[in-house]
Amino acid sequence: MLVIENCRLTWPDFSADYTMSVRTGSLCAVIGPSGGGKTTLLHMIAGFEKPESGTLTFNGQNLLPLEPAKRPVAIVFQDHNLFPHLTAMQNVALGIRPSLRMSGEDKALIEETLDAVDLRGLSDRRPGEMSGGQRQRVALARALVSGRPLILLDEPFSSLDPGLRRDMVQLVDELRRRRPVTILMTIHTPEDVADLADQMVFVADGRVVASDVPAAILGGSLARQIAAAVSDT
């Protein structure tokens, strides 16, 4: 279980205070208006932002004292996930071997993971030779291959067209059903995940305003506020 309790962060022009929990093995969609604190929430879990107070645990382990590389967390951003001078295989390999000295076993594991994200035969391509969707699949493969049980997806498919975006969300759902991972995904279009996510969290003004199953969030009292937030973005 991911448990966040009263984690407070303050900047001169923005403050955030998060309290929420996510069940292990679930897919949790984080929605909300732009600038509302969705990315900050993910960056805090990943270790890029340090809260001044509060607690943050995953399966009982306190994450706050840990550096980003030591946390059981993998992250995929909206852009710039891949290093342009490396091939798809090398970019994925960074998840397990930052030195890029790969054994035969490592290569087999990477090939297998690239297969899992439908990138068979593209392991020698560089990011510049791939489409936007393929690049995000490579980033997803790196998150999976790292074996870290908590995966954060920070608006990973926002730049893709609606059809491809839906395909990618389904791929994420399939992958998490086959592997023991917990996924938190910020997303601008709640309808893409409404029938797949186990949990939906609405974040605005640096606070978790609501957390429930998607149907309850999208059909409840917040429906108008959510619609306004989505149309803003």
Next chain:
Amino acid sequence: MARKLLHPGSLVALVIVGLVASGFIALAAAGGGRPTLFSIGPYLWRVLAFSFIQAALSSILSLALGTALALALARRHFPGRDMVLAALSTTMVIPTIVAVFAVFAVYGRSGWMANTLSFLGWNGSFSIFGYPGILIAHVFLNAPFAARILLDSISLVPAEHWRLASALGFSPAQIFRHLDWPVLRAELPGLAGLIFLLCFKSFAIVLALGGGPSRSTLEVAIYEALKIDLDFSRAAWLSLIQLVICLTLTAVLNWALTRPPTAHTIRGLIQRPDAGNRRLKLFDCLVLAFGALFIAPLALSLLSGLGNFADIWDTDLLRAFITSIVIATLAATIACTLALALASAARRWRIVLRSPRIAAFYDFLPSTMLAIPPFALTAGLFIMIRRIVDPASAGLILLPLINGLAAIPFAYRSLAPRLLTTEERYGRVAASLGITGLNKISIMDWPVLKRPFGAAFALSMALSFGDFGIIALFGGPELVTLPYLLFQNLGAYRLDEASAIGLFIVLIAFLLAHVSGRLSHAGD
């Protein structure tokens, strides 16, 4: 049927090509075709060898120090860092003749270093002339410039990559390999080419610190052929060789610098994951200390002029100042007007007429100005007009013209991208509304262009104001600029007066560069 008028940019391109060609032809014709290339062979090889070796050594040392400084500054944040960065940016406009003064003041026979060593009991002597002085001056001017360019490039690494490096647990070596090196590798060839070109064409530094005819670059050799030996034919041959070498380098540079735009992303204050590494901390401290020990005394030596300001205020200084300002203003007007016309033609060919190859010619033409030997062009043009104007008046005509042509590449770089953007954004709207000609310029272009134009104008003025090149040919009792006055004082070993004049030149050049920087970073 109405005949279509030639585009102003095409006319400008024709005039530039015509001026350069006729200047060289006039110079070659004045020499009567003698001596031949073979007769100047041994001398030529010596000059070429020296030009190449000093430029290569200067480039290697400048890039080594510049790269180390850029990486150290990228990793370290300390009080006063912003001031250091601002200082690094300004070396580009330090006039070369002022750098010569700084080298004399610190490393000269009675400079700070000699005095310090003497105080410590060392009574040996060393000469600053030849390679030591030339390399010190070139590295002083170019290493900070390289550091600033490389640091700017490193700062464009997407924030997400730093976060990934942090999340994936990259070691300092892996950070260098995957984040720093790809950026440096993309930037270094172009930067190396540019620094090599500037050092290869070096004039004032080699003239003052070379220590004799055996230490001449091609540029100095052309100057000596024209001014001392009056051997126009030799000057023409040397110019042709320099032109071929520099044009080749410029073409390679143009190719190396033309790459896809770098990805930008929102950069907050991202802490580099390798900043905490102890060995790197020590290494960075050593690099920063060495950089400070090398650059700071030279920069601070300019401040020694503060105490001598009162001694230089006379009518000579005022006359030189007014002459310099007038020449700089005219040069900036020429540079910006011609650059604007060329940029407008490039835009028309690229977007309206859809011919990127011809547009590329207009993009390349300003860069070729870096390759043209100014002395040879000036001498050729002077030969053409000497029958109708006296030498002092010819200087007043040719100085702004040649300085203006030399500043075109910098003005073009500032204006052309903005002009292209306005056409891409508003060109179709303007065409659909029938907005053309001057109306198009005033309604569509000028609001976006006025700040970059101001920035280009101020930078062109700064470059011309401190230039000690062509004035070496025309300078004399009737025509004195501030850099020429400084050269005269240095030649007479009046270092106190020279320090004050040097500081004065630097202050004006910095002021102009500051205005240029403010305008180029301001919003539209």
